[in-house]
Amino acid sequence: MLIIGAGGFAKELVEIFQHTGNTKKIAFYDDVNLNTGNLLFNKFPILKSEKEVAAYFSNNGNAFTIGIGNPALRYKMYKKFTALNGRLTSVISLKAFIGSFEVSLGEGCNVLDGATFSNTASAGMACIVYYNAIITHDCSLGDFCQMSPGATLLGGAKVNDFTVIGSNATILPKILVGKHAVIGAASVVTKDVPDYALMIGNPAKHSGWVSEYGQKLFFDENNIAICSRSGDRYILKNFVVERILVNEKFK
């Protein structure tokens, strides 16, 4: 298995393979931090180029999983490694609790120790479900979402694509959380959340807007904001945020 990234979340993911004694073919990919050396934990190769990836896939099979937290970057890596002929693959801890009835997990989900999916819970593709996060009955996560450690979705709550639910946050029953939103740690969400919203506190209040890369958006007098990371452009109209221009240079 090739784990994309060699930072915090990637280091946590490898422990799942360590538990099963299945670490022989593990390698990481990181072409951003080029001074990390060639081995992680003095053991696992860190690949740094597409050429090395091609060689790895042909010798070890083409399964890869994404060990990066930021949902927009995860999506970028999904596209990049699929184009390199990789096969996005889920990594699910044996210490996670997955219900027996009508549970559905999309391809490429990473589920860590103690996470719970009740019967009738679902997640789309490439979600991260961290330690002790709980997804109760009839709840759903969209694609590329993150449930941080201890976060909880209660009966029928729905979280749309690319949203991050902070550590120990709780989403009350039947609440709808929009896409690309961020819910602060320990928040309790009692009302529906719009796309791109940043919500903090108990009860959670709207604290601002974030870009697809999780950067705060500062709207000017024309209600336009530019993401400081990607250069993408957003507009705010009637409490609705939309991305109106993608900075192709950043892609």
Ligand SMILES: CC(C)(COP(=O)(O)OP(=O)(O)OC[C@H]1O[C@@H](n2cnc3c(N)ncnc32)[C@H](O)[C@@H]1OP(=O)(O)O)[C@@H](O)C(=O)NCCC(=O)NCCS
């Ligand atoms: C919500 C969050 C994204 C806000 O980040 P931010 O906008 O950079 O916030 P700041 O650190 O500038 O804080 C702004 C204010 O909000 C408060 N605040 C920040 N996060 C808060 C939270 N989760 N709950 C309550 N208040 C919070 C700060 O104390 C500060 O208050 P002040 O203005 O009175 O001093 C971040 O604090 C957070 O909770 N992230 C989730 C982390 C997490 O769970 N990660 C999981 C990794 S696996």
